[in-house]
Amino acid sequence: MKVLVSDSLSNEGLEILKEHFTVDVNTGLSEDELVEKIGEYDALVIRSGTQVTQRVIEAADNLKIVGRAGVGVDNVDVDAATKKGIIVANAPEGNMISAAEHTIGMMMAMSRNIPQANASLKGREWKRNKFMGVEVKGKTLGIIGLGRIGSEVAKRASGLEMNLMGYDPFISEKRAMELGVKLATVNEISKEADYITVHTPLIKETRNILDDEQFDLMKSGVRILNCARGGIINEAALVRALESGKVGGAALDVFVEEPPFGSPLLNFDNVIVTPHLGASTQEAQVNVAIDIAKEVVSVLTGGLAKNAINIPSVKPEAMAVLAPYIRLAELMGKIAGQLVDSNYEKVEIGYNGEISGKDTRPLTVSALKGLLEMALGAGVNYVNAPALAKSRQIAVVESKSESAEEYSSTVSIKLSSGETAKLVAGTVVGDEPKIVSIDEDRVDIFPAGRMIFAKHINKPNVIGPCCMVLGKNNINISGMQVGRSEVGGVTMMVLNVDTDVSDAILDEVRQVPGILNAKLVTL
Ligand SMILES: NC(=O)c1ccc[n+]([C@@H]2O[C@H](COP(=O)([O-])OP(=O)(O)OC[C@H]3O[C@@H](n4cnc5c(N)ncnc54)[C@H](O)[C@@H]3O)[C@@H](O)[C@H]2O)c1
């Protein structure tokens, strides 16, 4: 088998690859050159220097894996790869310390004007007053993105006696507390922080997360850092904020266009820059090269990729059985994600009966996609869902049991945090997904459209008034299912409705005596 390494990779990784395969190292290829060559390779190993575009993927007729020796895969058309059944895997842990250390280094260098002072003295100037700096101790650092690198930055900044606030929609209060970070919104960070650093992936939701609106909110003299990806901070807005004096300094390792030779950001004395050096340490490069080489060896010798970020391809014959369950798992994830009351730290996905004997990995990915979409929106896909769960410190646990009670196969999703939990279970009837229980309540729902889940006391004069509220507000009920329980017990009613139900109307439903809670689930 043949491996193409199209960006520089440490020898330690190359040696592992060469033990198993024919390895060609060919860096600096244009897209056309890559398109021409890629057809003959089984694996492609890259860093951030290679653009793996749709054209490249389309030409990659033998490719089984794109291995990214590092974290960011924004230079890979992952959707195209997924469609073609090509695994995209990265090496997410090997360079996190280096990237965090670089961020701290940039923060200190910016605070004490070290690059400017260095250039001045080497120009034979001795200007001690010109380079007056500031201490970081006691200053507030806002961290946007508290994954691997953001967390390591937090730990180090805490050692520098900074006050920490952070924003990450996927991090639990508990994890933030462990890091000594006060969770806040982006607006709050903009208003309060003396330094703001971003450590998110570049995705739709994070592109331009710091823009004119946020710069307007910031304190005068705020210092900005980006050692994650160009584009997370809107560069034009940053230029405007530097021109107005709102931003007192910026430290940038990454740019929308690299190299950023035409960027006005290079013209500011108070902007310090490095050429995407976050991962450029001997240690990080050895780590990521070894990690990705092992990943490539595993995949090309028939094993799994530990850090695949898109779903594993499923053989057509297996897909025929799995497809309705994949759909079920995604719908259940969506339902659980909308019914849960609080942040959750653990997702337990249970497979019972016949389904437990199948390759359930695509189902788990689908469940996570459905679930996380409810928190993060359309940016979540089959590709990034597991990585997002992991970076959100959500433990994902799968369990399998051959025994099944009423149905030949059931899938369950349990979201839990401490003592509280939300459980949704379902099955497939014919080819249709069906929800069979919510928590301890038996239900019988073919999930679709908009549904109101109303927990209530099983007694007269509850269901009628609840329907009256909807009727009065012109909301048509197209289906209804009431769980079984003894009279006076608590059970679940599910109402299918034809139109959206506002919070105000849902509140009215909740006011009906006997209704314990009511939630709208939209699929
Ligand atoms: N400069 C470099 O050389 C260098 C080196 C390594 C990594 N990176 C980049 O650093 C970034 C972070 O890497 P990581 O390894 O910590 O990734 P990670 O996946 O561990 O963490 C990213 C965090 O961002 C959070 N996030 C997702 N959407 C968000 C949103 N809308 N708002 C706020 N937070 C959100 C996630 O929940 C997660 O906790 C990536 O962009 C990566 O490519 C750069």
Ligand SMILES: O=C(O)[C@H](O)COP(=O)(O)O
């Ligand atoms: O996402 C990453 O891992 C970093 O941006 C490092 O990129 P590099 O491997 O091209 O240095």
